[in-house]
Amino acid sequence: MSDAGMFAILRCAIRRDLVLAMRRRADVLTTLFFFVIVVSLFPLGVGPEVNLLRSMGPGVVWVAALLASMLSLGRLFSGDHRDGTLEQMLLTPQPLPLLVFGKVVAHWLSSGVPLVFMAPVLGMQFGLSQDAVLVLMATLLLGTPVLSMIGAIGAALTLGLRGGGVLVSLLVLPLYIPVLIFGAGAVEASASGLGAQAHMSLLGAFLVASLLLAPWATAAALRISME
Amino acid sequence: MLDVSGLECVRGDRRLFKDICFSLRPGALLQVHGPNGSGKTSLLRMLCGLVAPAHGDIQWQGSSIRAMGEEYFRAVTYLGHLPAVKDDLSALENLLISAELSGIQLSEEKAIVALRRMGLGGREMLPAKVLSQGQRRRVALARLLVAGTTLWILDEPLTALDSAAVQLMQTIMEEHLRKGGMVILTTHQELSVPGVTTQRLELAP
Numbered sequence: 001m002s003d004a005g006m007f008a009i010l011r012c013a014i015r016r017d018l019v020l021a022m023r024r025r026a027d028v029l030t031t032l033f034f035f036v037i038v039v040s041l042f043p044l045g046v047g048p049e050v051n052l053l054r055s056m057g058p059g060v061v062w063v064a065a066l067l068a069s070m071l072s073l074g075r076l077f078s079g080d081h082r083d084g085t086l087e088q089m090l091l092t093p094q095p096l097p098l099l100v101f102g103k104v105v106a107h108w109l110s111s112g113v114p115l116v117f118m119a120p121v122l123g124m125q126f127g128l129s130q131d132a133v134l135v136l137m138a139t140l141l142l143g144t145p146v147l148s149m150i151g152a153i154g155a156a157l158t159l160g161l162r163g164g165g166v167l168v169s170l171l172v173l174p175l176y177i178p179v180l181i182f183g184a185g186a187v188e189a190s191a192s193g194l195g196a197q198a199h200m201s202l203l204g205a206f207l208v209a210s211l212l213l214a215p216w217a218t219a220a221a222l223r224i225s226m227e
Numbered sequence: 228m229l230d231v232s233g234l235e236c237v238r239g240d241r242r243l244f245k246d247i248c249f250s251l252r253p254g255a256l257l258q259v260h261g262p263n264g265s266g267k268t269s270l271l272r273m274l275c276g277l278v279a280p281a282h283g284d285i286q287w288q289g290s291s292i293r294a295m296g297e298e299y300f301r302a303v304t305y306l307g308h309l310p311a312v313k314d315d316l317s318a319l320e321n322l323l324i325s326a327e328l329s330g331i332q333l334s335e336e337k338a339i340v341a342l343r344r345m346g347l348g349g350r351e352m353l354p355a356k357v358l359s360q361g362q363r364r365r366v367a368l369a370r371l372l373v374a375g376t377t378l379w380i381l382d383e384p385l386t387a388l389d390s391a392a393v394q395l396m397q398t399i400m401e402e403h404l405r406k407g408g409m410v411i412l413t414t415h416q417e418l419s420v421p422g423v424t425t426q427r428l429e430l431a432p
Contacts, residue, residue, distance in 0.1 A: 008327075009327075009330070012324065012327045012328060016324050016328075019315075019316070019320075020313065023315040082309075083309055083310070083313060084307055084308070084310060084311035085312075085313060085325075087305075087307060087309070087311065088305075088311045088325060088328075090277060091277070091305050092297075092330070093297045093298065093300040093329065093330050094297065094329075095297065099328070226277060227279070
């Protein structure tokens with residue numbers, strides 16, 4: 001297939017899922033509010049100790065981002081599975097990893113990107129400095145697509161299983177750990193004057209690896225789940 | 228043409244069928260019969276490449292469909308139990324998007340013509356969630372009109388359709404078969420398409 005054709009198919013797959021997300025805005029907003037509320041609970045529970053809040057802020061935001069991303073994984077394939085459109089996607093003459101890639105990109109745009117833009121507001125609750133907030137946003141921008149990519153593998157493997165929601169968290173959360181460590185670590189490293197570059201490079205490496213591998217793994221998992 | 232030899236299906240530890248052999252030539256219709264649970268749907272899912280057979284081989288134009296991979300899907304349209312219609316999209320959007328993902332060039336005018344033929348005139352822009360079961364089925368069947376594929380594999384295509392739509396489906400299948408297409412379908416209703424070679428396959432319970 002020509003490159004132009006591949007690009008058109010990818011664009012169609014992304015546009016389809018974004019249109020569907022727009023028509024079901026409630027689902028997207030639920031995830032976002034979940035993220036905001038979980039993060040906001042910590043200052044209320046821990047108390048107004050500025051130094052304590054400042055040191056735990058990045059970690060809390062990142063843990064909440066992991067949970068919010070996992071919460072939205074259910075949307076990725078199960079709706080299409082239920083109404084049969086996923087089956088039809090498996091039967092199109094397009095490479096399945098390409099369609100999967102399009103779906104995951106749309107998922108990230110509708111569930112990951114809003115988290116990035118919410119981060120400055122939440123950072124204020126923890127008294128994070130402007131620099132720390134910028135680093136936090138940059139790590140989320142690099143890290144949330146990795147979460148969507150890894151999560152897609154788990155969502156595809158647990159497709160159609162009873163209690164799949166719990167199972168997917170057991171499968172996926174351990175794989176999120178490296179992203180969490182380097183995402184939250186970057187903010188601390190930059191605050192302590194070490195610079196966040198090493199952490200950022202590692203996050204970038206995770207991103208590249210997941211972009212290269214996850215669509216193929218997810219496509220294979222989907223074919224197994226749909227048998 | 229489609230050649231099937233020695234096909235066997237195992238689900239869990241139960242063998243649904245074995246040694247299914249047939250070949251289908253251009254212009255032929257195959258009706259698969261059998262009681263509930265005899266493996267009709269499993270057979271159709273095997274024939275369209277969703278499920279790998281436990282034994283046996285399926286060949287399309289002389290090459291195994293496993294080896295053909297995505298190329299095989301250019302020749303096949305499968306309609307399953309589920310209509311594969313998105314509730315939040317309109318009938319027109321459903322048809323256009325599924326055509327684009329299948330790599331078919333479909334203009335909006337042609338899509339509207341296909342939907343009108345399926346009796347959905349005036350409802351093209353309504354979200355599919357307000358359509359009835361039968362109307363959703365019609366949206367799914369409109370895909371056949373625009374697909375341009377040779378082999379149609381239809382699992383209970385007449386469910387939820389009224390008698391006028393059943394008549395229409397027969398006409399559409401007849402046109403397709405006259406043009407050298409092939410149709411494999413399961414149905415509990417007796418279907419007669421005049422002047423067409425009809426093969427029957429009985430699956431034992």
